[in-house]
């Protein structure tokens with residue numbers, strides 16, 4: 001469960017103060033965040049992930065006030081409970097696809113389950129590149145690997161920033177279906193930022209900033 005109250009954020013003094021609507025998501029509820037470019041959608045996602053600290057207001061995830069956690073505890077909380085699907089690359093370039101997923105489980109202090117990794121790679125159409133190095137993957141394959149890396153540890157909150165932006169129609173469907181399936185299986189909240197019209201019909205709840 002996720003709740004925000006009176007959240008504001010300012011990057012620097014004398015710059016824009018972003019003020020966000022309150023969000024309450026019960027277990028397994030999903031949310032689409034819409035709004036024009038520059039309005040603060042990614043900023044909100046970074047606040048929810050604990051990457052940025054709010055200027056004022058409160059974020060509660062599974063009854064934990066995340067901004068009361070010390071840095072180390074927040075890192076551990078994020079590693080265990082949050083899956084981030086961001087546009088920047090997540091993967092470790094010196095490892096192949098499969099080993100990246102093993103490393104992700106290791107860093108989340110989860111038991112390494114090779115069958116789960118294989119199943120996820122299969123669902124995302126990445127089985128044939130499981131032994132490939134990261135720099136040999138296409139943009140679309142990298143995007144799907146980012147998603148695999150974000151959900152392999154069964155996070156309670158999945159935060160996705162434009163997860164389908166570089167995907168063709170078929171892979172767009174696969175990715176949204178996979179994110180929703182993952183969220184359903186683990187009763188997680190799925191929060192997605194998108195400009196992609198193909199995605200909107202898959203979500204019941206949305207807010208426009």
Ligand SMILES: Nc1ncnc2c1ncn2[C@@H]1O[C@H](COP(=O)(O)OP(=O)(O)OP(=O)(O)O)[C@@H](O)[C@H]1O
Nearest residue numbers: 011012015035036037038039040041042043044193
């Ligand atoms: N690290 C930063 N320091 C200062 N300003 C920033 C920083 N990151 C973002 N901003 C500014 O904050 C505003 C909101 O950025 P944000 O990325 O949250 O918008 P967005 O709604 O996600 O936009 P888009 O849809 O284009 O990705 C922008 O004007 C941006 O330039």
